[in-house]
Amino acid sequence: MMLKQQVQPAVGNGGRWPVVERGQPLHDSRAFRRCLGRYPTGVTVVTARHGDNLVGMTVNSFASVSLDPPLILWSIRRESKQVEAYKNAEHFAVNMLAQDQMQVSQWFGRGLPEKFELVSWEAGLGGAPLIHGAVAQLECARVSVQEAGDHLILIGEVKQYAHFDGKPLTFSNGEYVMTQGLPGEQTASPN
Numbered sequence: 326m327m328l329k330q331q332v333q334p335a336v337g338n339g340g341r342w343p344v345v346e347r348g349q350p351l352h353d354s355r356a357f358r359r360c361l362g363r364y365p366t367g368v369t370v371v372t373a374r375h376g377d378n379l380v381g382m383t384v385n386s387f388a389s390v391s392l393d394p395p396l397i398l399w400s401i402r403r404e405s406k407q408v409e410a411y412k413n414a415e416h417f418a419v420n421m422l423a424q425d426q427m428q429v430s431q432w433f434g435r436g437l438p439e440k441f442e443l444v445s446w447e448a449g450l451g452g453a454p455l456i457h458g459a460v461a462q463l464e465c466a467r468v469s470v471q472e473a474g475d476h477l478i479l480i481g482e483v484k485q486y487a488h489f490d491g492k493p494l495t496f497s498n499g500e501y502v503m504t505q506g507l508p509g510e511q512t513a514s515p516n
């Protein structure tokens with residue numbers, strides 16, 4: 326007789342911290358999102374031009390993928406009003422926001438129609454807006470669009486980059502936070 330496979334409850338972490346929530350993602354997607362939110366990220370605004378149409382949205386699903394070739398990814402909700410433009414534009418730009426650009430994140434995160442009039446920017450590769458004041462900008466050619474559940478994963482090849490001497494905006498537990506170095510021994514970055 327086949328035994329029905331049971332999903333085991335997640336094991337504890339040795340009693341170091343009290344558990345806040347545990348469960349299975351499909352039972353409570355908001356709680357699952359709170360768990361994912363424990364992973365801090367930077368905040369980017371990904372922009373593109375498709376025809377006469379400029380698109381831009383706040384994105385924290387950005388990740389670096391490969392150095393050779395230089396690939397990065399981000400994911401977009403399939404229901405986004407802007408999804409067709411990103412799927413069809415041949416280029417996009419990733420603008421990594423600075424600590425003093427929380428409002429920019431909010432404007433582009435709420436999809437304000439006048440968002441591009443509220444920031445200063447210049448056109449990069451393919452006309453994708455490069456937002457002034459960002460700590461880094463990646464100008465990318467879109468190389469692949471992968472379906473992944475209720476999102477699409479866009480992979481871009483970085484054609485040109487720039488980074489500037491500011492501090493990045495970070496996002497953790499559903500709120501904007503500042504990061505600072507820990508005292509003591511520092512781990513060297515991999516190279």
Ligand SMILES: Cc1cc2nc3c(=O)[nH]c(=O)nc-3n(C[C@H](O)[C@H](O)[C@H](O)COP(=O)(O)O)c2cc1C
Pocket residue numbers: 368381382383384385386387399400401402404405406407408430431433434435436496
């Ligand atoms: C900090 C932050 C991170 C976000 N990250 C993403 C993301 O990675 N992918 C995504 O599709 N939407 C993300 N959003 C939501 C989009 O920015 C938002 O849905 C979009 O700007 C609204 O326009 P739309 O109706 O065209 O989707 C994020 C919002 C915030 C505030």
